[in-house]
Structures are given as structure tokens and as C-alpha cells.
Amino acid sequence: MSREVKLNEALLETATYPLSVATARQEFEDVRLVYADGTEPLAAVLDRVEDEQFDSPDEAQSSIYNSIPAEGVGEPGQSGGEG
Template sequence: MSKTVKLNELRDEIGDIDYPVSRDAASKETSGVTLRYADGEEPLADVIRRSNETEFGSVDDLEAEVYSNLPTEAVGEPGQSEGEE
């Protein structure tokens, strides 16, 4: 079953995973989840696979690693100006 979640729903989505969890297992557990960004979407498993970490000890560790591997378009509002006129 596929599911699309916003970034503010990420913690709820990864909270039920049994920790510690390997990067491969975490990406498999989240294979049906798509993250909705401010200006696009991406499979959560792809974000997890970009991590250099091989294991996550807690939901906090995985959440922090996901946030550190988000693309630029993931944050902000769609069409938001960067201050350029």
C-alpha cells in the first residue's frame, strides 16, 4: 500500500519501526511511503538510502538523518521567493 505524507508527519510514519534498524531494513519498511515536499515528492526509501549511516539507533536518529538528506526543494512554500525580485 502506498501512502503520501508531509514532512511534519514523518515522525509518526517512522515511529513504529523496531530500533535499532539498518539502513536497508528502514528503506524496506518505508518502501510504500512518499514524502510530499513544498515543491515536489520523493520516495522516503530513496532519502534513507542516500544516508551514509548504516544503522539508526532510534526514531530520533532516523528522523535527523532523513532531514539532513532532503533536497533543497523539500522546504519552504511552493513557488516561494528566495528574496529575488
């Protein structure tokens, strides 16, 4: 059974660092990230990460955020152009 995790929830803080991307895929293979417009397996996001290793939870989170689709961030129906 998979775990659904929102982007703002702590997840990778429980891992031991440095953490290879391959190890992160294995340790968190049951995790699905919940986006504003759906979900995606964390493993699929990690496949798009260019790093081979994370040195800290902050680095891992930043790399993941940079690899998620822009449509996934924000509230459903929210427009990035509204101010």
C-alpha cells in the same frame, strides 16, 4: 499503492530500534515523502543516508532531513531569503 507522508508527520516512530537503513527501506518501501515542490520515494532518500543504522526515531528523522533536497523544505513559492 503508495502512502504519501508530509515531512512533519510521524512515520518512523512505529519501527523497532535500532533500525538498519536496509530494514527501513523494506518496511517503508510504499512511502513517498511530500515536499513543497513535489514528492520522492522514502527509499530514494534512504539511499543517500550515510548511516547504516538508526538508534532512535529522532536519529532517523534527522538523517532523513539532512538527505532531502533544500528545495523540498518549506512552502511552495517560499523564498529562504525573505525575513
